[in-house]
Amino acid sequence: EDQVTQSPEALRLQEGESSSLNCSYTVSGLRGLFWYRQDPGKGPEFLFTLYSAGEEKEKERLKATLTKKESFLHITAPKPEDSATYLCAVRLEGGGNKLTFGTGTQLKVEL
Amino acid sequence: DTGVSQDPRHKITKRGQNVTFRCDPISEHNRLYWYRQTLGQGPEFLTYFQNEAQLEKSRLLSDRFSAERPKGSFSTLEIQRTEQGDSAMYLCASSPGQGVGYGYTFGSGTRLTVV
Numbered sequence: 001e002d003q004v005t006q007s008p009e010a011l012r013l014q015e016g017e018s019s020s021l022n023c024s025y026t027v028s029g030l031r032g033l034f035w036y037r038q039d040p041g042k043g044p045e046f047l048f049t050l051y052s053a054g055e056e057k058e059k060e061r062l063k064a065t066l067t068k069k070e071s072f073l074h075i076t077a078p079k080p081e082d083s084a085t086y087l088c089a090v091r092l093e094g095g096g097n098k099l100t101f102g103t104g105t106q107l108k109v110e111l
Numbered sequence: 112d113t114g115v116s117q118d119p120r121h122k123i124t125k126r127g128q129n130v131t132f133r134c135d136p137i138s139e140h141n142r143l144y145w146y147r148q149t150l151g152q153g154p155e156f157l158t159y160f161q162n163e164a165q166l167e168k169s170r171l172l173s174d175r176f177s178a179e180r181p182k183g184s185f186s187t188l189e190i191q192r193t194e195q196g197d198s199a200m201y202l203c204a205s206s207p208g209q210g211v212g213y214g215y216t217f218g219s220g221t222r223l224t225v226v
Contacts, residue, residue, distance in 0.1 A: 004153075041219070087153050096145070098167060
């Protein structure tokens with residue numbers, strides 16, 4: 001069965017304390033891996049799409065990487081405004097246009 | 112264009128009542144999606160439209176759920192005979208044409224509470 005697992009479930013960082021979030025997947029045929037940010041009471045906000053192992057994308061303090069089994073979202077020198085839930089999702093070969101989401105990592109960055 | 116718009120933002124209904132939600136996608140996007148999200152979980156796919164055609168439906172979409180996109184623009188999601196288990200955030204998203212790389216643009220959702 002296709003699965004997307006995110007860890008940790010929750011992460012508390014001090015401002016400036018870099019860390020990484022993990023998204024591991026066991027799927028047959030990946031057509032794309034997506035990262036989203038979700039603030040409380042709002043819909044997910046698109047961050048990145050990764051297609052193939054070795055690919056990297058960056059945006060401000062965020063950098064996403066992809067291997068054959070997992071993706072990492074690296075957060076460098078985070079600020080309190082980076083506090084949110086970070087979701088990863090996969091689109092599968094033969095899966096049409098739907099995304100299968102993980103349960104997310106809830107990030108809290110404190111002063 | 113201010114993004115994907117959903118209405119209402121919140122809905123409280125009694126068990127057994129019918130409810131309808133509306134989604135207005137980004138105007139140039141021909142693909143529209145409905146997802147459901149419960150607390151502490153990621154969004155779960157419900158259904159997908161390309162223009163006015165409903166091309167995919169999840170097993171989660173029971174007979175009590177129906178979605179339409181009559182003119183390929185806005186969409187409605189109706190839940191008949193609501194149950195407490197239907198309480199969730201209902202998210203709409205849209206995306207342009209072909210290709211894998213684009214991310215969906217999600218609306219802010221409609222939070223449904225069934226009492």
